[in-house]
Amino acid sequence: MSDETPINDAELQAYVDGRLGEERSQVVQAWLATRPEDAERVAMYRRLGEELRRAYDPVLDEPLPEWLAVRGGPRRRWLRFARVAGWVALGIAIGAVAGWEARDVRPGVSARGDTGETMARRAAVAHAVYSPEVRHPVEVGADQEAHLVAWLSKRLGTQVRVPKLDAVGYSLVGGRLLPGENGPVAHFMYQSNQGSRITLYVRTNAATNRETAFRYAREGNVSVFYWVDGKVGYALSSADISKETLLSVAELTYQQLNP
């Protein structure tokens, strides 16, 4: 019976790929034995597969970070998250370090001048000061977001963006203007349904125009992820969510700021 069943093309392909059941494979094999042209074709298909793998498998072993590091520009920035995620996992494995800790996510980059630690510290303090505020957490509420953005953009001298963090459960409460080391700072506050708060500290940094990796710092009970993107420095602070959760918020913040 079975040897009268016609071999369809899909079966032939599956045979080439070694994905046909034992029984049908035997049928195909017997069928090919009587058809040298088809047998030749199948052999060629298999050889093409081998050639393809031989040609492209070496790509798997090519060193990875080179093109990510060398090319520069905004395109490699996504990797920060991957690196930070790895770093956070490592940090958790080693055990939490108490008190102030600030370290570069990418070793070797830290030597480049201002590390943003001051910004992180100021952001942590601003968080500690404003996030417990019940009556006046912000100067301008989220209901006037357009006004808030226009006002802070004007004061900072750069177009300020307000990330939407609803996807991770935080909605905008509003924002305020703060004094920073070198001038005005925009400070945005977000709140979850459970009442936990996250603040985003945004300063312009006219002195240098560069990028840094994501960095993590902790001041007292406030965790901060901070980074510099061109002229603008960002610091995201929270006192009551885990490092990992804060990282996921930082990731989203970054995406929202760099659509």
Add this chain to the structure above:
Amino acid sequence: MSEAERMVELIPRLRRYARALVGDRAAADDLVQDTLERAWAKLHLYRRGTDLRAWLFTVMHNVHVNKVRAARSTDPLDEGMPELALRAPQGDALVVRDLDRSISRLPAEQRSVLLLVTLEDMSYDEVARTLGIPIGTVMSRLSRARDKLRAMMLGQASAKLKVVK
């Protein structure tokens, strides 16, 4: 392991596929970068516990299709041969170059099926899901891709023999 770490682990495979798909090394790495950026931005759409590899390759497929389409719409000269325009003939060995060139001449939709099956060793079902096409289409494209590739390789071989003579 987090999605980010798993994504990083999958980068070499994305690069291998991209290299074969696009041909040119720089263009392939561009594709990988764009894919990773997009995947990162869309990570919230990825459902935990599902196949991250298939998801990433889907993202890459979409990014690639969009790139080809963009190349087509911004450069009217590309009309009709956008795929070829994206590729530059290169390769370390003659065999690779021949193979590379032959693959580049396959219609894009056949190429991706063949590469996912051959390089990624995806099941036909996974390929169907990754590319968002019915499994019957996977099979027919695979078959046509192999036929064409075989014909091209045979053609090249006979052309070389003629030259040698």
